[in-house]
Amino acid sequence: MTQVKPMRADARRNYERLLKAAAEAFAEHGEGASLDDIAKRAGVGSGTLYRHFPTRQALLEAAYVGRVEALARRADVIAQERPPGEALWAWLTELTEGMIQVRGLKALLGSAVTDAGSAAATVCGTTLKGAGERLVHAAHAEGALRKDVEPIDVLRLAHGVATASELADDEGACIPRYLSLVTEGLLPTT
Amino acid sequence: MTQVKPMRADARRNYERLLKAAAEAFAEHGEGASLDDIAKRAGVGSGTLYRHFPTRQALLEAAYVGRVEALARRADVIAQERPPGEALWAWLTELTEGMIQVRGLKALLGSAVTDAGSAAATVCGTTLKGAGERLVHAAHAEGALRKDVEPIDVLRLAHGVATASELADDEGACIPRYLSLVTEGLLPTT
DNA sequence: ACAGAACGCGGAGACCTTCTCCGTTTTTGC
DNA sequence: GCAAAAACGGAGAAGGTCTCCGCGTTCTGT
The missing domain is CATH 1.10.10.60 (Homeodomain-like)
Incomplete structure (x- = not known):
């Protein structure tokens, strides 16, 4: 089709x-x-x-499907190379870095993980969510991720981390830092 | 002046x-x-x-100084009512909710916690950072917050959480959820 | 190979927004 | 009052989005 x-x-x-x-x-x-x-x-x-x-979205999507699919493929490669927990964090790092480095990608992926309108099941959205789901399920099975966290939550938080990092002067250095803060939590390890 | x-x-x-x-x-x-x-x-x-x-920023700022100052005052009120750790989370919740509910506020506060250009020490930025600092220092003193987290990081992550919540259909319900994920971390409590 | 139908092209132009420039009006200080 | 200073306002330039429809290209059937 x-x-x-x-x-x-x-x-x-x-x-x-x-x-x-x-x-x-x-x-x-x-x-x-x-x-x-x-x-x-x-x-x-x-x-x-x-x-x-x-729409602008449609063009943006078409221009970047390739990249999004590459990102999704990376998810599967990483999943084979490392244990589930690690694989998820590694992929999220790559994903977030991609959103910062490739201008426009963050906006595209943002609308890909939106509920709103919801009629729009875009290719990029489906691809991204698929990759995220596989990693999240594996991590869940392994007990490497809180059970009450859904794949979509992880993707949205990644988007949030990208946004937060963007506010800093050296986004590059902030990404792993903020990502680890989110995974480990702001509370001190008691 | x-x-x-x-x-x-x-x-x-x-x-x-x-x-x-x-x-x-x-x-x-x-x-x-x-x-x-x-x-x-x-x-x-x-x-x-x-x-x-x-600039649009200047107008946005002028239109919302009042609200931002109110938010900063809330920080101090909350700090008196509760222990430092709790106070910080409570304030972050109010802050994030404000960013979602008051249209345009998120954008304003976003640029308030940016390094970029850096020449711009806006009133809103200073006010917000001041309030954040007081709460973060108190939390640090109490051992209720990781020592390697700076005030600006907390504000940026709050912005990130607001952004992530915005992607969901019922932002309201997502804010406390995502905020707690960030404070407690995505890793399961082992 | 050709005609006609079908399809897609393109760019003028309607409409919107931002932002500037400068002749005109209002306020102020004396 | 009056002149100088300060601020006003809105026309218009620049640049963006998006539509419409006459015209050119491609396809299809014979």
Whole structure:
């Protein structure tokens, strides 16, 4: 069901060009990049952009599916290399770092773990949640994660940690620090 | 140093009107409310708005100083009513709830705990950090908070928790939940 | 290979927002 | 009062989003 009907040649061409231009523009100017400008870069009219991608979200998603899928694959690789508890933290670190380093990715993944509207079951959302679920279930089975914590909670908190880290000057150094604070808790180890 | 020179009568009048209109507009449309629209509501020209408040941040700050100061005062009230550890959590709950309930407040307080630019020592930032510091120091003295956690970290994590909660459908219920996850940690109590 | 239908293109333009500039009006100090 | 100083206000430039529809391209059937 990827494509009920094959796309017309010119449509496919433009679609591809737009994706490339979008990736560049988002990397350069963040998620707020001008859409008309992306169309111009791609050498198509703005109508074409809006036909293929009705909303900014849709374009952002399309431009980053690859990365999100890579992140999901990493989850499985890490799961094979390490014990469940460790694997979860390692993956969360990579995920959070990705959200900081790849401009626009945080916004995309944020809306991927939202309930709101809820009609929107996006590809990125599903992919991310799937990966998170596998790691969380394994960690649960191993007793390496509180039982009352759901996969979606973990993903949302990761988003929160990314946001918190972003506020610091050297986000890089803050990520592992804040992530460990969240996993171990703010209370002193008594 | 509140005001080196007394404001001209009309200036003061307009300043006040703008503040009132801004509070309404931000409450109604969130931090993204149209500035020209605020000017219109206040019955002044847009030039006047921009003269008094050069940036959206400045207006947001001016519109919410009152609330932020109230939040800071609450910190001290709570500190008198409860033991340090409890007081800190109680205040963080109120703070986080405020960020969710009062539209635009989260954005304002977010930039208040940023390092970036750093030239900006805003009133709200100072007020908030002051309140946070007092509670954190008390908690430290009592051994109710990890020694390696600084006041600014706590504020940033509160911002992160607010962000994470916002992603859920019933933010209200999520705040205490996520806040307790952060304080107690995701690891199971072994 | 060709015609006609179907589909997609593109960019002008309507509408919105931010922010500046400067002629005009209000206030103030004397 | 009056002149200087201070502040006003709103037109308009710049730049963004998104739609609409006449026109060009591609596909399909014969």
